[in-house]
Amino acid sequence: MSRRVTLADVSQAAGVGIATVSRALGDHPDVSESTRERVREIAARLGYRPSVAARALRTGGFHAISAIVPDAGWGWWEPVMRAAHATATARGYQLLVHPVDAEGGLTATVDGLANIPTEGVIVVSVPDQDAVRAACDRIGLPAVAIDDTSRATRFPTISAANRDGARLVVEHLIAQGRRSIALAHGFLGGASPEWGDGLFLEERALGYRDALESAGIAVDERLIIDVADPFDETVTTFPQIDALLADGPPIDAIFCAADLMAAPVLRSLRASGRAVPDDVAVAGFDDERAALLVDPQLTTVRQPYEQMGATAVDMLLQTIAGEQVPEHRTEIAPKLVVRASTS
CATH class of the missing domain: 3.40.50.2300 (Response regulator)
Structure with missing residues (x-):
């Protein structure tokens, strides 16, 4: 059986980002008619067939961003994701959460986003930002990071x-x-x-x-x-x-x-x-x-879990909208919580 043609294949052949391909195939008004026609022609030539579910989501005005989280027991990122979800919902977006693929790792998980209708990704705790940056670039996916483990920054980063x-x-x-x-x-x-x-x-x-x-x-x-x-x-x-x-x-x-x-x-x-x-x-x-x-x-x-989640969503939506968000670390102040172990 031949491999199914994906949005990433159409994106590569058309020379535009995967989000543009998705919007062009979904008749999004912010894509020019010439681009829509060119993307449709390339998609037809390659034999691209969108899934019924994805087509239904697009025609229903569905907008989504993704978050990749560590597949580990340390759940500090859970309150971050709750805040990110609330912020995304208030902005008219669904937040899709993906644990890191145990087989292929972080970059394989990013590559897999080419097959779902997502417009950007928040990557939590990135140990190898160069590899993930390359994966995001391959599929034309805007990204921000929530990370304080690595000195290198290849995305707008919050910590x-x-x-x-x-x-x-x-x-x-x-x-x-x-x-x-x-x-x-x-x-x-x-x-x-x-x-x-x-x-x-x-x-x-x-x-x-x-x-x-x-x-x-x-x-x-x-x-x-x-x-x-x-x-x-x-x-x-x-x-x-x-x-x-x-x-x-x-x-x-x-x-x-x-x-x-x-x-x-x-x-x-x-x-x-x-x-x-x-x-x-x-x-x-x-x-x-x-x-x-x-x-x-x-x-x-x-x-500052809540602020980190909300800020990450805001930064990502700015990037999706075409704004230039600097690729540096934004630090948010934490606060002291006093309990019985010291008082």
Whole structure:
């Protein structure tokens, strides 16, 4: 059986973007008559046959954008997508959510968008922006990214202001009278490609240093602990934290660079006989569900999930409309959420 001709095939033969092909075949008024006729002639020559479902969606005035999300257990992107969905709906668009294809990966998932009626894509946590940029260019699909894992930016990109957020939470610990504050920091070591080059961890470590230096507290390098597999939910405790509590300098607070690291840290503190927060305060970053499930509940920095989702949709629709949106990172301020682990 011969391969079905796709919108991407027609787009390539016609030398126009896939969104233009879709609008031309759907008699969209913003496509000139000459372009519509040329696209239809090429589609007929190639044997393109739109699906019944796609044709029904187009004739019903259907407009859609897509979001590609990580196919992983860490669900920080869920509130982002809820906000993106609400914003897209208010602008007359449906939001289609696609987990990353386990077989072909991120670029295969982007390539697959050529076969559905979508006008643009939001890509969440992009470890290899060059490959995804190339995939989007192949099918003429506008894209923006929600990502704080990689230094490289090949799309308009939205993220939390990680450095500012870390400084905010460490300043809170200092205001509580804590002076010997450890940093539980993740060491990715190239073993976790889904986290890119770990930009967010580096920025949070810089914010930790900023807060201490501004308060006149010397940074003790012995208190910066790189733990392996920081996002492995099966880890009971981090050996590096156990060693710090057994033989290291005395501490009165621990800042965890991500909320998921807090549960092993709290278990280590409990096993060592330290009470939280009386002996050692603990704080995190992200305000995921994990922050509410630990005991005591975790003081943390909440990522601006709602603003990131809404901003991504707004940027993408501007790009679809033909506006020039710069390919740089837009950082949105997070906020401190104080709970029982520090107060």
